[in-house]
Amino acid sequence: MSSKKKKNLTPTQQQYQQIAKSKEPKRPILLNSIKAFLVGGLICVIGQAIKMGFIHYFEFTEETAGNPTIAVLIFISTLLTSFGVYDYIAQWAGAGTAVPVTGFANTVTSAALEHRTEGFVLGVGGNMFKIAGPVIVFGVFSAFVVAIIKLTIEALGGI
Amino acid sequence: MDKFIWAFIIGGAICVIGQLLMDGLKLTPAHTMCTFVVTGAVLGGLGLYEPFIKFAGAGASVPISSFGYSLVKGALQEAEKTGIVGVLTGIFEVTSAGISAAIIFGFISSLFFRPKG
Numbered sequence: 001m002s003s004k005k006k007k008n009l010t011p012t013q014q015q016y017q018q019i020a021k022s023k024e025p026k027r028p029i030l031l032n033s034i035k036a037f038l039v040g041g042l043i044c045v046i047g048q049a050i051k052m053g054f055i056h057y058f059e060f061t062e063e064t065a066g067n068p069t070i071a072v073l074i075f076i077s078t079l080l081t082s083f084g085v086y087d088y089i090a091q092w093a094g095a096g097t098a099v100p101v102t103g104f105a106n107t108v109t110s111a112a113l114e115h116r117t118e119g120f121v122l123g124v125g126g127n128m129f130k131i132a133g134p135v136i137v138f139g140v141f142s143a144f145v146v147a148i149i150k151l152t153i154e155a156l157g158g159i
Numbered sequence: 160m161d162k163f164i165w166a167f168i169i170g171g172a173i174c175v176i177g178q179l180l181m182d183g184l185k186l187t188p189a190h191t192m193c194t195f196v197v198t199g200a201v202l203g204g205l206g207l208y209e210p211f212i213k214f215a216g217a218g219a220s221v222p223i224s225s226f227g228y229s230l231v232k233g234a235l236q237e238a239e240k241t242g243i244v245g246v247l248t249g250i251f252e253v254t255s256a257g258i259s260a261a262i263i264f265g266f267i268s269s270l271f272f273r274p275k276g
Contacts, residue, residue, distance in 0.1 A: 029182045033175045040174025040222075041167035047217035048166040066212070066220045066229075067256040073221065074257060078264035082272040095177030098188040099195060100170070100221045101257060107188075108261045112269040124269045131189045132261065135223065139196040140250055143230030146204035147246045150231075151238055 032094050039089065039096030047073055047100075070101050077102035081109040107131035162216045169218030192223050199227030229253040 009017070050072050054065040080086040086106050090097040097103050108128055115127035129136065173195075180191045202208040208228040212219040219225060230250055237249020251258065 027182045029179070032182055033178045036174040036178035037171035040177075041171030041218075044166040044170025044218045044221045045163050047170075047221040048163055051217050051220075052162070062213075066225075067253065069217065069220070071256045071260040074260040075264055078261075078268050082268040084274075095181050095188075095191065096171075096174045098181075098191060099174045099177035099223055101223055101226065102221075103188070104192065104223055104226070104257070105261045105265070108265040109268050110274070112265045113272055113274040116269050116274070120269075124266065128262070128265055131192075134189055135192045135196050135226070136258070138193045139200060139227050139230050142197040142200040143203075143227060143234055143250055144246060146200050146231050147234035147238065147250075148243075150204050150235065151243060151246070 035092060036094050036096035036099075039093035040099060041096075043073075043097070043100045043102055046076075073100070073102050074105040077105040078109045081106045082113070086110075104132055104135060165214065166216045166218035166221075169215035170221060171218075173218070173222045173224065195222065195224040196227040199224030200231050201227075203228035203231035226254060226257065229257075 047069055051065045051069040054060040054068050055062065058068075060068065077086060080089075086097065086102075087110065090103075090106065097106070107130075111130045111132075112124045112128045115123040117123065118127075177191050177195065180186050180194060181188065186194070199208060202211070202224070208219070208225070209232075212225070212228075230253070233252035233254065234246045234250045237245030237252060239245070241248065
């Protein structure tokens with residue numbers, strides 16, 4: 001909590017905040033990091049295997065194989081999310097499953113499933129990008145800014 | 160074989176950075192993902208992400224940061240062909256596979272499955 005917010009609290013509230021903070025379970029950062037490393041690394045190894053498969057068995061190059069690889073990973077992630085397996089792994093792995101692109105697909109699918117009862121248009125359609133939306137918004141906006149800056153620099157003769 | 164080892168190490172290391180952001184700075188997964196995407200876009204603009212993918216393979220292209228890089232790449236590719244308007248028309252060019260796949264599979268899944276646990 002920011003210090004600005006703290007000022008507006010009564011002493012009792014501040015005391016409560018302190019107690020609540022001391023009772024908060026400590027996050028085992030090292031253990032979590034090891035788990036994230038193992039699972040995240042493993043997902044990337046699977047990705048590498050799929051990528052090599054695309055290069056060997058289909059006519060893809062090192063450059064173009066990236067996109068179909070991501071599509072396959074997303075398919076696998078969607079399937080695992082649908083069966084409730086992905087969230088089970090995610091609970092153990094933390095960022096190991098959130099940072100790879102499979103985590104992106106997981107947020108889309110789980111939001112779609114969760115809001116299904118609200119109907120297909122407003123429930124599934126409206127909530128699908130609840131968590132993935134910000135990722136796309138910030139990605140697109142930052143990409144736009146970066147591209148414009150780069151083009152401007154190039155137009156001015158480069159650095 | 161080398162490729163697999165580097166994919167494992169680099170991919171794992173990126174996830175550790177994510178875990179540290181989540182645990183250390185107490186960011187939500189959504190904030191973490193946004194941070195990575197923006198970082199990827201900036202690195203892509205600086206021309207650093209491409210050699211990174213060459214070196215680490217899927218270790219660099221599977222984490223969500225490559226999404227930001229791909230957006231920049233698409234925008235710049237198209238801008239080369241059609242000028243400044245290409246930034247708008249090309250931004251989703253490379254990432255189309257990922258976003259379309261997520262929407263299509265996600266929707267199909269919502270037709271056939273109920274939420275678990």
